[in-house]
Amino acid sequence: GIDFSHYKAATVTRRIERRLALNRSIDLEMYANQLRKDPRELNSLYEDLLIGVTRFFRDDAAFGVLETKVIPEIIARTAGDEQIRVWVAGCATGQEPYSIAMLLHEQLSAARRPINVKILATDVHKTSLEVASAGVYGEVQVSGIAPERLQRFFTLKADGYHVSQALRETIVFAPHNLIRDAPFTKLDLVVCRNLLIYFQPHAQQTVLTLFHFCLKPGGFLFLGSSESPGTLLEEFDTVDEHNKVYRKRRDIALPRDLKLPLARSAPLPRAAAPALSRSTTIHPQLLAAYDRLLDRFMPPSFLVDADGTLVDSFGGVAPLLKIKQRRPSAHLVDMLDDDL
Numbered sequence: 440g441i442d443f444s445h446y447k448a449a450t451v452t453r454r455i456e457r458r459l460a461l462n463r464s465i466d467l468e469m470y471a472n473q474l475r476k477d478p479r480e481l482n483s484l485y486e487d488l489l490i491g492v493t494r495f496f497r498d499d500a501a502f503g504v505l506e507t508k509v510i511p512e513i514i515a516r517t518a519g520d521e522q523i524r525v526w527v528a529g530c531a532t533g534q535e536p537y538s539i540a541m542l543l544h545e546q547l548s549a550a551r552r553p554i555n556v557k558i559l560a561t562d563v564h565k566t567s568l569e570v571a572s573a574g575v576y577g578e579v580q581v582s583g584i585a586p587e588r589l590q591r592f593f594t595l596k597a598d599g600y601h602v603s604q605a606l607r608e609t610i611v612f613a614p615h616n617l618i619r620d621a622p623f624t625k626l627d628l629v630v631c632r633n634l635l636i637y638f639q640p641h642a643q644q645t646v647l648t649l650f651h652f653c654l655k656p657g658g659f660l661f662l663g664s665s666e667s668p669g670t671l672l673e674e675f676d677t678v679d680e681h682n683k684v685y686r687k688r689r690d691i692a693l694p695r696d697l698k699l700p701l702a703r704s705a706p707l708p709r710a711a712a713p714a715l716s717r718s719t720t721i722h723p724q725l726l727a728a729y730d731r732l733l734d735r736f737m738p739p740s741f742l743v744d745a746d747g748t749l750v751d752s753f754g755g756v757a758p759l760l761k762i763k764q765r766r767p768s769a770h771l772v773d774m775l776d777d778d779l
Contacts, residue, residue, distance in 0.1 A: 505684070508678060
């Protein structure tokens with residue numbers, strides 16, 4: 440039920456190639472047939488494609504910003520009878536939402552405030568959600584938790600460390616697909632770390648726009664180390680650039696063309712891609728007006744397509760172009776002087 444056409448093709452390809460190698464299969468069609476017959480291999484591919492890397496308090500410095508700047512501000516501006524609402528998208532096996540819950544519990548208790556918290560923790564991987572809901576972790580998994588927190592929020596039993604009931608009651612684990620399902624609303628904090636980097640640009644921007652919509656004005660967005668709000672950066676104040684923490688400035692209207700689920704992203708085969716040309720169906724007078732504007736305002740520049748073929752030129756650079764006497768090429772590099 441997951442449309443991987445919205446994921447970066449290189450990532451998906453690498454993961455499929457890994458499964459091919461592990462199955463000692465060199466033929467893609469044979470592997471596809473194996474997937475149709477072997478549910479275990481299909482599940483293995485599914486788990487490989489959904490890269491679930493997580494741990495408690497992952498990135499100490501980033502969680503330090505949450506602890507010292509973000510959570511105190513959220514608590515300070517939230518009335519005692521209001522609920523603090525957090526969404527952890529792509530929660531994997533649950534360590535991240537539990538980590539945030541610990542910080543909230545500690546600071547609310549210290550302020551003698553009621554623990555009025557709801558953390559919505561979501562993922563598309565149902566097996567990971569089952570692990571998260573169970574709240575039982577091994578000794579290696581809890582090694583990054585400070586001893587006093589481990590003693591306060593966990594109970595050691597024969598099968599591992601069990602998350603306390605008080606912590607679990609503040610979290611709801613649920614299946615949710617960011618590029619298909621409607622978002623949550625009126626949130627104080629949205630956490631989505633190192634998931635957007637696997638999405639194609641259009642899917643990234645759609646999800647970021649929805650995150651902005653979800654947050655209250657003044658709400659916080661916490662992203663992964665290689666992520667940013669992109670074109671929405673002006674709608675956020677930067678709390679900590681290095682640790683990717685941002686604060687929503689204001690409410691804005693959603694783009695009218697933003698629809699869920701996202702339409703399937705399937706690029707045309709290269710051979711079938713439409714050829715770029717100067718032909719157009721634009722009205723000749725309008726085209727002439729465009730040309731005058733381009734002549735007046737465009738800096739000296741060339742416009743090329745993805746293959747480097749010259750499509751147009753601006754700003755008086757045409758004299759720099761040279762056509763070869765034999766076997767002329769439309770590739771820009773072939774038409775320029777060697778020094779240039």
